[in-house]
Amino acid sequence: MNKNKNHKRISLKVQASSLPKDKQTSFSFLVKQDGEDFFYRLEVGGERAEDTHSWKPGALSLERVACEVYGFKAAENFIVARVAENEDGSSSLVDTAYILEKDMQLRFFSVKEKEGLAVYRHTSAHVMAYALSSIYPEVKLAIGPVIEDGFYYDIDELQLKQENFEAIEEKMAEIIRLGYVNERVELSRKEALELFQEQPYKVEIIRDLPENETISVYKMGDFIDLCRGPHLPNIKSIKAFKLLRLAGAYWRGSEKNKMLTRIYATSFEHEKELRLYIKHREEAALRDHNRVGREMGLFVSDEYVGKGLPLFTPQGNILLQTLKSFVEKEERKRGYMHTLTPYLAKSSLYKISGHWQHYKESMFVISGDDELALRPMTCPFHFTLYNSKRHSYRDLPVRYAETSVLFRNEDSGEMHGLTRVRQFTLADGHVICTPEQVQAEFESCLELLMHILSVLEIKDYTFRLSRWDKKDSGKKYIDNPVMWERTEALIEAILRDNKITYYEGIGEAAFYGPKLDIQTKNTYGKEDTLLTVQIDFALPERFKMFYMNNNNEKKEPVVIHRSSIGCYERTLALLLENCKGKLPFWLIPSQIAVLSVQESVHDYVKEIVQNLLQADLRVKANIENEALSKKIKLAQKEKTFYMVIVGEKELATKTLSVRMRSGKTISGLSLKDFREICRNLEESKENLCLLSEKRVNTDIKVNFIE
Numbered sequence: 001m002n003k004n005k006n007h008k009r010i011s012l013k014v015q016a017s018s019l020p021k022d023k024q025t026s027f028s029f030l031v032k033q034d035g036e037d038f039f040y041r042l043e044v045g046g047e048r049a050e051d052t053h054s055w056k057p058g059a060l061s062l063e064r065v066a067c068e069v070y071g072f073k074a075a076e077n078f079i080v081a082r083v084a085e086n087e088d089g090s091s092s093l094v095d096t097a098y099i100l101e102k103d104m105q106l107r108f109f110s111v112k113e114k115e116g117l118a119v120y121r122h123t124s125a126h127v128m129a130y131a132l133s134s135i136y137p138e139v140k141l142a143i144g145p146v147i148e149d150g151f152y153y154d155i156d157e158l159q160l161k162q163e164n165f166e167a168i169e170e171k172m173a174e175i176i177r178l179g180y181v182n183e184r185v186e187l188s189r190k191e192a193l194e195l196f197q198e199q200p201y202k203v204e205i206i207r208d209l210p211e212n213e214t215i216s217v218y219k220m221g222d223f224i225d226l227c228r229g230p231h232l233p234n235i236k237s238i239k240a241f242k243l244l245r246l247a248g249a250y251w252r253g254s255e256k257n258k259m260l261t262r263i264y265a266t267s268f269e270h271e272k273e274l275r276l277y278i279k280h281r282e283e284a285a286l287r288d289h290n291r292v293g294r295e296m297g298l299f300v301s302d303e304y305v306g307k308g309l310p311l312f313t314p315q316g317n318i319l320l321q322t323l324k325s326f327v328e329k330e331e332r333k334r335g336y337m338h339t340l341t342p343y344l345a346k347s348s349l350y351k352i353s354g355h356w357q358h359y360k361e362s363m364f365v366i367s368g369d370d371e372l373a374l375r376p377m378t379c380p381f382h383f384t385l386y387n388s389k390r391h392s393y394r395d396l397p398v399r400y401a402e403t404s405v406l407f408r409n410e411d412s413g414e415m416h417g418l419t420r421v422r423q424f425t426l427a428d429g430h431v432i433c434t435p436e437q438v439q440a441e442f443e444s445c446l447e448l449l450m451h452i453l454s455v456l457e458i459k460d461y462t463f464r465l466s467r468w469d470k471k472d473s474g475k476k477y478i479d480n481p482v483m484w485e486r487t488e489a490l491i492e493a494i495l496r497d498n499k500i501t502y503y504e505g506i507g508e509a510a511f512y513g514p515k516l517d518i519q520t521k522n523t524y525g526k527e528d529t530l531l532t533v534q535i536d537f538a539l540p541e542r543f544k545m546f547y548m549n550n551n552n553e554k555k556e557p558v559v560i561h562r563s564s565i566g567c568y569e570r571t572l573a574l575l576l577e578n579c580k581g582k583l584p585f586w587l588i589p590s591q592i593a594v595l596s597v598q599e600s601v602h603d604y605v606k607e608i609v610q611n612l613l614q615a616d617l618r619v620k621a622n623i624e625n626e627a628l629s630k631k632i633k634l635a636q637k638e639k640t641f642y643m644v645i646v647g648e649k650e651l652a653t654k655t656l657s658v659r660m661r662s663g664k665t666i667s668g669l670s671l672k673d674f675r676e677i678c679r680n681l682e683e684s685k686e687n688l689c690l691l692s693e694k695r696v697n698t699d700i701k702v703n704f705i706e
């Protein structure tokens, strides 16, 4: 015990994951106040003789703790820390200037860790706002959060163009060179409102803060921004940054509010990382389905139709229909019966299913006497069909499938190309079975999913076991802990039996049960659910579903919800990105284009087209009076699999010259042989994303797919 009442001992458990494990340990500090002045010292061993020289002036900040514990050099790398009063207590991220006044557990982070990088980028956003407001004093600032690979700032009353980026970046570099310290100041509500009176969005944020919330601002140079922090201690450490693009975004994500300008940007610890990131982004953009699909003429969108509502062209529809007939055939082979149920229903149906209680904000409700709503899922309709007749255990499993048009009221800011849309088509299905059949049926659903993935050559995916989150019981999830435990254990057992490696997603379950999700990443690395299989012990009870068992007693069945190819639009987006639009022969809308070199061959072109059409191939002629190079370009845009080029030579020899996607041309082919090659390809369904030579089941000894 220290006898001096002036002294206070602060015990700390300090960790820094960037340092070796043995560096994670306990320390004690003594702090004392002398008049207005504060002093601290690291306590080594027990009691120490009073030695004025060992005291250091200043309050005990995290920065000073890091210096004492790890040395000045190492401490420089720490930009933020997480502090917690006790082991189970809530923790928070704080600035390194944070003053310690009681016992704490703390962990330091450098920019190499996720937490540190977020603070680094968040501070970069403030620097960008500083630069904007010094170049354009009229700018109104809204919010500037960190996102997965960078940050953005929403601004108003400024017509920015990409051309302005350079000047903004130069200003940012200038501000960074000045090396401002981020100073935290806490204000009263009145002071804060007065300070930001010229900034209407900040005023709105302040007004919406809870009554007892601490209002803090951060000051760097003569720029002050509203923020709860934490930030980099000194902006000098920002080494590499770049403004990326502009977008429109509604204030607070609501269409009812004003559209603001969003500036996307990013920053990295090193210039080299930034350059690599930009290169990857440029490559990813070339694959973006939203660009590739539009260039190929598969879909368009229109502001009068609305956001998230793509219009598929005849070409795009061919693709969807081709996928659909493949999927429905695979489902039929596995005992599914296809249904056709209404796109909308009365709220009474969704009240039974629980959608009304748990999902209403994502539904389109049509006001009127009947209170109708567009369907977000097919389940309630399939259950109603099941209930329309009596079932004995001998009928089970009942496997319903539907190529189902569904509606979800996505946030306007969330929508993108074909991946986030308000109307979509789901290959939906429900297996209604006895509890004894669940495992086998679940595995058979998995087999269907795996088969579809393999035909589509989708290889890059992971399994996620999506669990509920107890704390949202009754709100986000049906309140039945026993049911949750049982179903999650069942899926776990199936995964184990099938030796499937997976990761867990807490709070990612459906409201009625856990899911096994198959996760894929888009071209920019963003993860999404492609396919899913779910066990549901809740909805059968709500819908009073039953079957008669062999003792003629009423029993409750179990439902498996599953999608086979998932949402057609989203899966199509992934396919387009995987192969930059160079879809395999069986999928590509433009399989063959027959191009004439001159008018004299038109009759021969028509003969070729007729012949190939008879073989059920997708073929069209281009006999326009244009240069061949122009016709080739047009066919390339649609990623046409084969171009058949017909000139005088081909007419004279009654042969074909076939140009492949690689640009390589093979001449002297007979129409009969070419037709056979195409038919074989059409039937093989296994040539997705072919980039070079691959097996083709044909007698012709040429490498025919490039």
Ligand SMILES: [Zn+2]
Pocket (backbone or CB within 6 Å): 122, 123, 126, 218, 226, 227, 228, 229, 230, 231
């Ligand atoms: Zn901030």
Ligand SMILES: [Zn+2]
Pocket (backbone or CB within 6 Å): 377, 378, 379, 429, 430, 561, 562
């Ligand atoms: Zn369902």
